[in-house]
Amino acid sequence: MQRVFEALASSVRRQILALLSHAELSAGDIASRFKISKPSISQHLSILEAAGLVASERRGQFVFYRLVRENLVNTLDGYVQQVCPVRRPLRKESATRAAKATPLSEG
Amino acid sequence: MQRVFEALASSVRRQILALLSHAELSAGDIASRFKISKPSISQHLSILEAAGLVASERRGQFVFYRLVRENLVNTLDGYVQQVCPVRRPLRKESATRAAKATPLSEG
């Protein structure tokens, strides 16, 4: 969780995740979309991977990165629930509980 | 948004928000729950306030801080939607869309 929030603290890294939300991309493809150097992007990718927000797979010369939505959503949702007690989560399991829509101090 | 994610990158600040999710607290009350010094907590609070995640109000000698849930939830939700296209948001307005539960690449 600490790693996830640290990873998300960087604008570049958030943009990378946004890119990967559309499609799997190679490290080079990702780097080409930013002004900063390839090694810097590689470093960002390794931070994202350490946080479990992306996964990588080498195919031939290329290393493809894909978004791991589950971890992103679970982590953010988990924290939001901690801070907005028993509010509607944004994950599937509890579409039922969502119906109750518990108003708390802001209702 | 940048400010919000930067604010959330610190464990202490996330804990402060969690504290404030239960009740409004004075700066001193908050500080007393951590090992770090009062000035440091004050600095954390000002970062949270700059990010719009908390609001402060002086009452007599005390400065009370309260959580601004809206901004926290809106920001996290907004980014999640950017990354998990047209996924179920975790805010109220669209309890309707939540029923549809759009499966995407992880369905």
Next chain:
DNA sequence: TTAGCAGTTAGCGCAATGCCTAAATACCAT
């Protein structure tokens, strides 16, 4: 005004971050 508590601001030291270039590694093709 003086004393005292609550909180913030100022300034310092240290560790971590983020960028870079250069060099190394991994793979493909010849």
Next chain:
DNA sequence: ATGGTATTTAGGCATTGCGCTAACTGCTAA
């Protein structure tokens, strides 16, 4: 093996972040 492309690792440097103590401001109470 050799050369070329893709990516990561290593090392350096400037900036930022986070903790501290000391000093300052705001309020209450005599």
